[in-house]
Amino acid sequence: DGGITQSPKYLFRKEGQNVTLSCEQNLNHDAMYWYRQDPGQGLRLIYYSQIVNDFQKGDIAEGYSVSREKKESFPLTVTSAQKNPTAFYLCASSISGELSEVFDEQFFGPGTRLTVL
């Protein structure tokens, strides 16, 4: 079955520690995305990657870093510089990262709930 996996589902870290969230897809999609969701709020884009070895900052990139060394993997590191990291993190992918009117939905992984103590 094709899909997107995120691990772990729940993650606890102490304040000041860096933590890396995993995202893997076997859909052969070029584009991948990281979103953050806070209670009662919509999804906010952290980083996105239109193709392997390339990525761009989204709306709230400060305190986060990513890499895209393989097409199927897009890990997100939450650094100690992120002032309020406790949130629900969602990874997504789409066939293409190019802007067009062609229907190209984003598929989402199950999410990782990060709690910083």
Place this chain on the structure above:
Amino acid sequence: GQNIDQPTEMTATEGAIVQINCTYQTSGFNGLFWYQQHAGEAPTFLSYNVLDGLEEKGRFSSFLSRSKGYSYLLLKELQMKDSASYLCAVRGGGGGNKLTFGTGTQLKVEL
């Protein structure tokens, strides 16, 4: 800039019809998506509009007016399992296949 507005909460009765509105002001437009999200889960795709008019998909329909910056999601024959958050998202502006999401409308279906 990007601005997407949806009502925060709505309540409806099982078996009824509900309309969830979404208005947007974005620097570009290349399509509007509706997603459903149950609490603690991933959003799942419901519908897509890029041209003006109505798209029907079973119990769900979505309408778009690009000139008015307006869309709605219509849910018919409501079921208890339809209780969820409904997210409106616009593609376009700022480059790439990025989506800008509204804050979501929490729908509660009651008996």
